[in-house]
Amino acid sequence: MILDRPFVSAALLVLTTPSLAQQLPPSVTQPAVARPRPTPIGIPIDPQVAALRDKALTDDTAYAIVEGLTTEIGPRPPGSTQQARAREWAVARLKKMGFRNVRIEPYALDNIWERGVETAEVVSPYPQPLRLAALGNSAATPAEGLTLPIAYFASFNDLALAPAGSLKGKIAFVSNQMQPTQDGSSYGSAGAARFVGPNVAAKKGAEAIVIRSIGTDHGRGPHAGGTNFAAGVTPIPAAALSVSDAENLERMMKLGGTVTLHLVLTPRNVGTRQSGNVVAEVPGSDPAAGIVLIGGHLDSWDLGTGAIDDASGIAITTAAAKLVMAAGRPRRTIRVVWFGDEETGGWGGLAYARRHAGERHAVASESDFGADRVWRVETNLPPSASAVSDRLATALAPLGIVRGAGTAGDGTDIAPVIRTGVAGIDLNQSGLRYFDWHHTPEDTLERIDPEQLRQNVAAWTTMLAIVANAPEEIGSAARKP
Structure with a gap:
């Protein structure tokens, strides 16, 4: 899909420019649609x-x-x-x-990069499986997987505002919602959660990250796609939940208490x-x-x-x-x-x-x-x-x-x-x-x-x-x- 590369490059500015830590650069936000001539x-x-x-x-x-x-x-x-x-x-x-x-x-x-096994399930307090797909360039979990509490962020901006080191021992979960637009511009504003969200989570100490798929549906089919880690940042396991499962996980988080996720991803580079x-x-x-x-x-x-x-x-x-x-x-x-x-x-x-x-x-x-x-x-x-x-x-x-x-x-x-x-x-x-x-x-x-x-x-x-x-x-x- 044509928008990935330009938005990745622009969104990486968020990682390197402190003044942009609280907002995306103009090329990543939804552009104004020019009036037809x-x-x-x-x-x-x-x-x-x-x-x-x-x-x-x-x-x-x-x-x-x-x-x-x-x-x-x-x-x-x-x-x-x-x-x-x-x-x-x-x-x-x-x-x-x-x-x-x-x-x-x-x-x-x-x-x-090739995907391998990819499974996720809520361990507590509401045990059930979730559907997801590893993001391109994702790291692998240990063979036995990771079982850790979730740190919930309603948007990529909320993740960007999280204090340094605050995600140690946790799986970050970003659940920003994408809206349909005729020109596809919302892919840029919502897509940052996938393009650079894993990089941000890794820098803040997260053991892994799951995001709501960058899509406008409400089904159980996850949306694949690539992500990028900046030089010097150790990649972490990263996956996209189906929109329906992300919405369900969000409801669990809003009920209060600690939600624990078991995540297994085994991608590899060949x-x-x-x-x-x-x-x-x-x-x-x-x-x-x-x-x-x-x-x-x-x-x-x-x-x-x-x-x-x-x-x-x-x-x-x-x-x-x-x-x-x-x-x-x-x-x-x-x-x-x-x-x-x-x-x-x-x-x-x-x-x-x-x-x-x-x-x-x-x-x-x-x-x-x-x-x-x-x-x-x-x-x-x-x-x-x-x-x-x-x-x-x-x-x-x-x-x-x-x-x-x-x-x-x-x-x-x-x-x-x-x-x-x-x-x-x-x-x-x-x-x-x-x-x-x-x-x-x-x-x-x-x-x-x-x-x-x-x-x-x-x-x-x-x-x-x-x-x-x-x-x-x-x-x-x-x-x-």
Whole structure:
């Protein structure tokens, strides 16, 4: 999921800057949602673009990709044999679809983490089992587990305010609640409990930490996800309780008295393995015009089958590229990348940027926020290409997409390329349902709404048809205000 890496980096400031100990930095709190800009008027829509857009609304190529990947491969944890199988599956599928220059670009993935046994039960005063999942990079408990009293914190901020050393001999429990938002901004404010909560708890002496899953559901499926420990901080066992079990544990705490938890986590690090990005192209007619980089990430967490995170993203972008390819040769080369290992830190995006540092990219864009409707488009094109943004906003309006006023360039996988000054385009999907299933056992094909998936493909097809064929010079981002 695209938000993890930026929020982790920003949230780590809480750990190192005393003045921020009582609040999260601006980049972690919910950003203000910019008002939509009016759709341009008097801008003609190319009939070929409109025809491709409308054709995409009846195209089920994306659904077939998600169905195939989740059925034939299933979950694709970074560094796993399933992920290696997925790369081979992707190469065969992309070649069959007619893409050119299809290949795997390998790189080494270090410090691969694998989950093991994970159990929790309240020992007293209300004995019962709880459902949870170890967080990525969690340490292991002793083989026999830990049996310790719980120190309860209603929010991450409360944990941050706890006195140094106050958690010795205890298991910290953070139960902040995440609210659904269309733009997904609440993932940043609530997510700090997972991103850096274990690090904070470890520094304050906790033996372990459990958090309420970072999700907007109320079910018993825990939400997986990574956490990070700062240099010099010894990792502690860390896990996410299902939202329902966290709410139950919170009720126990509010009854008063000491609640004791028995926790067993046995994850391990298995060293270095080979990973890779899968790359495919629609060759353009003008090599000097630059590359349009699009894609999503092939890896997934292991609890579900990775349908919304992110089989749908690679399916949407690939299906759109295929439709544009079938309509004729575009001016710019469209490069579709199925990135590896986004969930563990965006290593696929970094490997891609290093390998292709000498190439000219015109635009970079990724899809990694599920498969619900695209509701907003934002661009960061140079002034020389402002007309491209206008044409794009006009052609997307019939799909119910508004033009935002923010600066485009979101996405963990494209971030290293964007940082070199490449222009970005964001097609923002609705996040109102996304965090019900994000990183859970429920991230399966059944979460995909075929009609909304087709609307995504139509939006991406429209974008590619306009941007890949635009006569204007594109190759650097607009200057930020």
